[in-house]
Amino acid sequence: MIEPFEVLLRAAVHEVFSTMVGLALEPHPAAACTFNGQPQIASSIGFTGQLTGVVYLYTTIPFAHRITRHLLRLPDPEPATEEMVNDVLGELANMVVGHFKSRLTDRGIPCVMTIPSIVRGSHFGIEPVSQTAVDRLGFHHASHYLVVEALLRDSRPAAA
Amino acid sequence: MGPKILTVDDSKTIRMIVARAFKPFACEILEAADGVEGLAVVNRDKPDIILLDYTMPVMDGFEMLNKLKADPETRSIPVVMLTAEAGRENVIKIARRGVRDYLIKPFKEELVVERVGRIIDLKAKNEATAKVRRYDDPLHVLVVDDKPAIHDHIRTGLADTPWTVSALPQAGQAVDFCTHQMPDVILVSLSLAEGAGFMLFQMMRAAVKTKSIPIFALSVKTALDEQQRAQQMGFNGLITKPIDLDDLKVKITRALNLDTSYRYFLVQNDVLVLKLPPNFNPTTANDITLNLRPKATEAVDAGLRKLLFDMSPLTSADVTLIKLGLHVASLCQELDIRYTMIGSAAVSAECRNYEETKDWQLLGSYDEALAFLAGKPPGGT
Structure with missing residues (x-):
């Protein structure tokens, strides 16, 4: 069940980043995406329905700034504010999950999305509760890493 | 200012991208962060088109769309959905409420402009203000x-x-x-x-x-x-x-509606001078005729009531010149402009061969013409 979701998520991340940000993200082993204690930012979107879950996008603050500057096409000396970075990361998560969720809906698994939320910190970790499948996808652009982590719980009745 | 485009999205990023996409066009971008704000802007500013997100806090896009369509004052405003919501069922549900188009995030800015441009008349800023x-x-x-x-x-x-x-x-x-x-x-x-x-x-x-x-x-x-x-x-x-x-x-x-009048008309010593080019021909005559009334009217509005028709660059007269001269004379009489003509002796002699122009007295120089315009009553030579 998880493999097609992974494919959908990976495709969504590629499409969103290439279309909106203009940065090509290459697949990278998630376990090898190390942030070396750098401050991180995570945007998350939840969805609920027959499939319940949360999708997190997280990366380092410097890469988040770079993504924001690219997407908003900020001129060189102009820094991205914290508010801009939060909004951009939240919107990117919204698009990735929207793309993913729409494909689920088309497969007969209707869900409803929440609005994005942002968490910042230096030691970011996601601990799923039991009966939750975790899918962790890694990406890199130059020396920067971005991780997409999906926590999914399937509430559909088991097939006979 | 051009049409008003309202972008309703809880993401400031999207609103900024929309504003940036339409920056080259003569239009006003209005913004709202949710459906409630969106309806307030609609009632206050009467936008010409709305770009509407689906998932938003406070009031989502579907509820705002329903309220827009329920109100006779706002139901005809075209709505284009711009949303990450791409599930078939939702798209069909929203489309049934009468949206004009449906764009799915992620999106290229050019695509939004193209789709909006199919619904409202967008003009490039330089075109509108040029x-x-x-x-x-x-x-x-x-x-x-x-x-x-x-x-x-x-x-x-x-x-x-x-x-x-x-x-x-x-x-x-x-x-x-x-x-x-x-x-x-x-x-x-x-x-x-x-x-x-x-x-x-x-x-x-x-x-x-x-x-x-x-x-x-x-x-x-x-x-x-x-x-x-x-x-x-x-x-x-x-x-x-x-x-x-x-x-x-x-x-x-x-x-391109290019102004060519500067090639024939100038104001000198409070006199509007119409100077024919050496390559005077039916095409230039037509060009002059098109500019003549606007320039003469502009001169009268500016308080100038003297015109000097300078055909001195020409070495001979033909029907085209005669027709233009008659047109100038007629317009000057209509607008109560004092006018005179200067030209060579040869052109003057040829003009005398035509019935309509046999009485034309072409002066020989600018100074003579200016003196005439300064001293004689209106009505021409």
């Missing part, structure tokens, strides 16, 4: 023809203007060209292979950025079928081969 351009202003002419000889002929023929000519052999190259540069006018050959000239015209007219660029069809004189097709499709005009370059310049001038 001052009147003159014939001697720099212009960019794009020629699309697979014959290098045509490129050379047009380049050479327009070399006496400050206009830049870019020449390309294929329609596809012209499309790429227009993504980076905006020509002021396009000349496209109808004989390009596989009807590419017609397809190029359609593509240019369909795109918001290029839909206002005048496009002329280049066609051999005998190709009547393709000329008829071009006229039916709405080309701005036909340029037949072999190309008459004077005619081409006139057509470009008219299509």
Whole structure:
């Protein structure tokens, strides 16, 4: 069940980043995406329905700034504010999950999305509760890493 | 200011991207962060189109759409959904509420502009606010023809203007060209292979950025079928081969509404001077006639009531000159402008051969003319 979701998520991340940000993200082993204690930012979107879950996008603050500057096409000396970075990361998560969720809906698994939320910190970790499948996808652009982590719980009745 | 475009999205990022996308156009961007704010802006500012997100806090896009459609005051405002919500069922549900278009995030800015441009009339900022351009202003002419000889002929023929000519052999190259540069006018050959000239015209007219660029069809004189097709499709005009370059310049001038009056009219010592060029011919006479009334009226409005018709550069008179002279005389009488004429003895003698102009007294110099205008009562020579 998880493999097609992974494919959908990976495709969504590629499409969103290439279309909106203009940065090509290459697949990278998630376990090898190390942030070396750098401050991180995570945007998350939840969805609920027959499939319940949360999708997190997280990366380092410097890469988040770079993504924001690219997407908003900020001129060189102009820094991205914290508010801009939060909004951009939240919107990117919204698009990735929207793309993913729409494909689920088309497969007969209707869900409803929440609005994005942002968490910042230096030691970011996601601990799923039991009966939750975790899918962790890694990406890199130059020396920067971005991780997409999906926590999914399937509430559909088991097939006979 | 142009049309008002309301973007309703809880993401400031999206609102910024929308505002940026429409920056080159003469329009006003209004913003709202949710459905409640959106409805307030609609009631206050009456936008011409709404770009609406689906998932938003406070009031989502679907509820706002329902409220818009339930209100007779707002139900006709076109709504374009711009949302990450792409599930078939939701799209159908929203489409049934009467949205005009549905765009799914992620999106290219150009796509939003294209789709909105199909619904409302978007004009480029420079087009909407441009001052009147003159014939001697720099212009960019794009020629699309697979014959290098045509490129050379047009380049050479327009070399006496400050206009830049870019020449390309294929329609596809012209499309790429227009993504980076905006020509002021396009000349496209109808004989390009596989009807590419017609397809190029359609593509240019369909795109918001290029839909206002005048496009002329280049066609051999005998190709009547393709000329008829071009006229039916709405080309701005036909340029037949072999190309008459004077005619081409006139057509470009008219299509771009270029000001040519400075070539014939000037104000000197509180007198409006109409000076004929040495190459005076029916084309220039027509150009002068088109400018004559506006310039004369402008002079009267500015308090000038004297006109000097200077035909001294001419060495002979013909019917075209006589007609123009009569037109000047008639207009001056109508507007109560005192006028006189200067010209050579030869032209003066020839004018006496025509019944209508046999009484014309052409003066020999500016000084004589200015003295006459200063001392004589209105009514002419």
